[in-house]
Amino acid sequence: MTSRKLYDFIMRLFMFLSVALTCGLVLFLIGYVLYKGLPNITWKLLSTSPSYLAGTIGILPDILNTLYIVLATLVFVLPLGVGAAVYLTEYAQNKRLVDAIEYAAETLSGIPSIIYGLTGMLIFCSFLGMRTSLLAGAMTLAIMNLPTVMRTTQESLKTVPQAYREGAFGLGAGKWRVIRTVVLPGCVDGVITGCILCVGRILGESAALLFTAGFAHALNGLFKGLTSAGATLTVALYVYAKENGEFEIAFAIAAILMVLTTCIHLAATAVGRYFQKRRSI
Amino acid sequence: MKQRQSIEHIAQGVFLCAGLITVGCVLLITVYLVLSGLPAIAQIGLVPFLFGRTWASTAADPSYGILPFILTSVYGTAGAIVIGVPVGFFTAVYLSKCAPKRIRSVLEAAVSLLAGIPSVVYGLVGMMVLVPFIRQAFRLPDGASLFAAMIVLAIMILPSIVKVSLNALDAVPREYEDASLALGATETETWFRVSAPAAKSGIAAAVVLGVGRAIGEAMAVMMVAGNAPNMPSIFQSVRFLTTAVASEMSYAADGSLQKQALYSIALVLYLFIMLINAALNFFLKRDKEANT
Numbered sequence: 001m002t003s004r005k006l007y008d009f010i011m012r013l014f015m016f017l018s019v020a021l022t023c024g025l026v027l028f029l030i031g032y033v034l035y036k037g038l039p040n041i042t043w044k045l046l047s048t049s050p051s052y053l054a055g056t057i058g059i060l061p062d063i064l065n066t067l068y069i070v071l072a073t074l075v076f077v078l079p080l081g082v083g084a085a086v087y088l089t090e091y092a093q094n095k096r097l098v099d100a101i102e103y104a105a106e107t108l109s110g111i112p113s114i115i116y117g118l119t120g121m122l123i124f125c126s127f128l129g130m131r132t133s134l135l136a137g138a139m140t141l142a143i144m145n146l147p148t149v150m151r152t153t154q155e156s157l158k159t160v161p162q163a164y165r166e167g168a169f170g171l172g173a174g175k176w177r178v179i180r181t182v183v184l185p186g187c188v189d190g191v192i193t194g195c196i197l198c199v200g201r202i203l204g205e206s207a208a209l210l211f212t213a214g215f216a217h218a219l220n221g222l223f224k225g226l227t228s229a230g231a232t233l234t235v236a237l238y239v240y241a242k243e244n245g246e247f248e249i250a251f252a253i254a255a256i257l258m259v260l261t262t263c264i265h266l267a268a269t270a271v272g273r274y275f276q277k278r279r280s281i
Numbered sequence: 282m283k284q285r286q287s288i289e290h291i292a293q294g295v296f297l298c299a300g301l302i303t304v305g306c307v308l309l310i311t312v313y314l315v316l317s318g319l320p321a322i323a324q325i326g327l328v329p330f331l332f333g334r335t336w337a338s339t340a341a342d343p344s345y346g347i348l349p350f351i352l353t354s355v356y357g358t359a360g361a362i363v364i365g366v367p368v369g370f371f372t373a374v375y376l377s378k379c380a381p382k383r384i385r386s387v388l389e390a391a392v393s394l395l396a397g398i399p400s401v402v403y404g405l406v407g408m409m410v411l412v413p414f415i416r417q418a419f420r421l422p423d424g425a426s427l428f429a430a431m432i433v434l435a436i437m438i439l440p441s442i443v444k445v446s447l448n449a450l451d452a453v454p455r456e457y458e459d460a461s462l463a464l465g466a467t468e469t470e471t472w473f474r475v476s477a478p479a480a481k482s483g484i485a486a487a488v489v490l491g492v493g494r495a496i497g498e499a500m501a502v503m504m505v506a507g508n509a510p511n512m513p514s515i516f517q518s519v520r521f522l523t524t525a526v527a528s529e530m531s532y533a534a535d536g537s538l539q540k541q542a543l544y545s546i547a548l549v550l551y552l553f554i555m556l557i558n559a560a561l562n563f564f565l566k567r568d569k570e571a572n573t
Contacts, residue, residue: 008470015375022395083298087300101301114550115497115554119309119313123309174285176289210527238404265390
């Protein structure tokens with residue numbers, strides 16, 4: 001009897017300790033980064049570019065680069081991901097092709113970002129002659145995020161009732177018309193969730209961008225920016241912390257990233273909840 | 282009528298293309314890695330490359346042995362699993378079986394938040410907090426070591442382990458647990474001797490997923506592991522497969538043997554990942570079959 005009680009006690013103790021450790025980690029990480037980073041965020045830091053003459057560091061170019069790369073990646077990844085998902089759920093009849101596409105998506109989601117960076121550099125920067133540019137980085141990230149968009153779209157396509165499709169077919173609509181007017185509007189939530197998850201991953205990505213998008217801090221407009229090299233916030237954090245030893249700047253960027261990822265997390269949950277509610281009505 | 286039919290054909294073609302591009306990307310990545318990875322292996326020789334114990338790519342008499350990197354990646358991943366899996370597993374059991382609904386949703390949100398933190402932020406905190414702590418605690422000249430990398434990796438794989446094992450534990454049929462309780466087992470005995478074994482494929486999948494994440498992580502490890510190409514030892518500065526690629530890529534000259542050897546390292550890493558993916562698919566499939 002006592003040994004059973006001991007077992008019970010020990011297991012509960014382990015559970016309690018593990019949960020406490022996990023919680024403690026989350027609180028510590030967020031607290032520490034915000035505590036170290038928030039005091040260093042100034043308007044000057046956010047609104048200027050780095051200047052060797054004045055000896056100041058600003059992260060405006062990095063913020064803009066992040067924005068450009070997010071936009072460009074979404075432009076590439078959305079049509080591909082949504083298209084592939086529509087093909088899989090609406091068109092595909094060949095079982096082997098479906099298996100091949102799904103296996104490919106699983107493989108893509110398992111490949112580490114450093115390998116994406118390397119092959120992106122080989123394919124886009126050298127072979128296609130784009131050199132180190134935000135556009136090459138965005139294309140690399142598009143391949144990387146393809147499975148995410150595909151999966152969320154597929155999930156929500158499955159929730160579009162079959163009766164809707166049959167009703168539309170019964171009224172004489174062709175397949176493309178059914179997809180355009182019935183299926184695609186029904187999977188908006190999946191696409192939006194996919195977008196939000198992508199943005200989160202792009203914000204956090206560094207290894208895949210280091211060799212494809214580079215780490216320049218020049219201030220550019222959208223179109224010039226896409227064809228020239230530039231660091232996103234995450235890459236800038238790495239460069240400032242590891243190469244330059246500017247830890248105050250690094251923590252400021254880390255705090256900004258922390259706040260942004262939290263916002264993205266909240267947005268994803270909110271969107272999920274909103275569409276679930278609308279669907280259940 | 283004819284026009285409508287051709288529109289249908291075009292639409293189908295476009296969607297098919299989108300699907301095929303996914304497959305094309307995987308093929309392209311594989312072909313590119315193999316093609317650019319093989320020349321250096323051919324030149325150095327497979328055995329000296331994989332089992333050579335010294336990496337001195339910039340020396341006057343360069344040698345390209347990546348055994349230190351392979352072993353470091355294996356040890357580092359194993360360490361991360363040993364530290365991270367128990368914590369993740371116990372947390373998942375608590376969340377699935379024991380936690381009140383409110384606490385569960387808060388904790389789940391916290392774990393997802395942990396998953397969303399960029400790896401460079403882990404690296405930065407590791408660099409500023411963990412590395413100095415290890416240096417002081419163990420009286421080392423430098424805290425940047427395999428041990429620091431293990432801990433950072435363990436924290437980074439924690440969210441995926443918790444999430445995947447949580448799903449597996451939630452899927453265990455209620456009847457199993459009721460039967461066990463009715464036979465007189467205590468709650469903890471039921472959770473750990475009935476629910477956990479019933480969810481073992483899913484938990485195995487969680488571990489394999491963790492292995493994949495840990496072996497592929499580059500930036501956080503780069504910031505805390507010290508980056509010297511030593512044979513692995515727990516308190517020494519080490520270099521992983523991922524960081525070996527990342528750290529020399531920016532300055533290796535185009536077309537040099539050094540750069541080609543870096544591609545070969547990436548190829549080795551890719552083969553590891555393919556093995557892990559195969560294992561993951563195996564466990565996930567078995568888990569699905571067990572639940573139906």
